[in-house]
Amino acid sequence: MILPCIDGTTPFPPINQALNDPDGLLCFGGDLSSHRLTQAYKKGIFPWYSLGEPILWWSPSERMVMRPNEFHVSKSLKKAINQLAPQFHFNRNFKSTAEHCAQVSRKDKGTWIHPEMIAAYTALFNEGHAFCLEVEIDGALAGGIYGVALGAIYCGESMFSLQTNGSKMAMYGLCQHMLKNGIKLLDCQLHNPHLASLGAKLIPRTDFIKQLNQWAAV
Template sequence: MSHDIFLLDKSPKFPHASLAQDSPNGLLAVGGDLSETRLIEAYRNGIFPWYCEGEPILWWSPDPRCVFLLDGVHVSRSMKRELRKSTYQVTINRAFKDVIDGCAAPRAKEAETWILPEMKTAYLKLHQLGIAHSIEVWNAQELVGGLYGVSIGRFFFGESMFSRARNASKFALIYLTHYLKKNDFILLDSQVGNPHLYSMGAVDMSRDDFLLLLEEHISWEQPSYLWQTKTLDRWSD
């Protein structure tokens, strides 16, 4: 059953995510701003912004939701060999701005990016507040891949990833999920599925189940050391 699309005013509050449209799937609200207060409120309630240049800010909560259960990431035998022998170094929060720039760069199969300048500015502010984080993959001193997202409670809400070298974005994803699992997280949210994510082990979860998990785990207080800049231990699984 479809509902009306809500027009946001100055209040950072959102309508309940269950009121999102059936078509287009998950469209909940239009307008508002990308202030830190509104973005945090959105993520805490299973909502995220996604729009292109020339459009108003669009807010989404799709059903189903694409997620990685942290023990369900698919690491093939060949990928395990790559992880063991690779000289890549993987870090946390060493180069957030460079990662978001890499994610926003033009791609061969995509005519435009949704990571507009105002989106970059907004997520850089969240990073400065200790809420948005990056995973970097390095070949010597060259940044060859990475991902970024928002982390609140026991959730990491993935936003985008990029790769400039073979398997670099896969390294970022695998290392991140391993790190999240080790630190008692529940899942990595990938928002909307695609063949690449599903090939890595992503699954669809109903919006109702996703929102129930959020309600249960979003207020968990993350340890202060969790997102300090660091180099992650080499893969040993």
């Protein structure tokens, strides 16, 4: 199958045309304008590519998601939160949060959070379609997370940790914020053991799209 190429005006192909191998690869090309990004996320599509590659758009067959009331607080995390009394700051320093996420050491020694992506998502944030959360302990930055905001759904992009449990506290703080503000679902995109340990689950793409259609416009 030939992978479709899109330009600045071409609509996305139907997501059921995404490849099985690699799972979820839908098309390439286009741009990272705020309009293109919001249209992508509303359809369950996200960009993921390395610097020097064309923009690759994905919609995997299974989606990692978390409901905020299902976040798992382990005994050790609960103890750390009680002892350290972290402070959570919502939508304070978006670009800085994304830049910290870009510096996270990864197994492939690369990152998809390159300057082009940071600029695009910062523009999205400035238009009110993205979010960030930072964790501070005793005035020092401990962790954070950022992503896209779609009505009553948040789409998490990446998180970072500068202190022990920093990213877990960021997820805890985000889920508490979601519960208080009526945000129903956190899209975590791809499976990883860290997210699974915190309560995230894989669901079929069809189920995710149903929930996306229900909550993204709220």
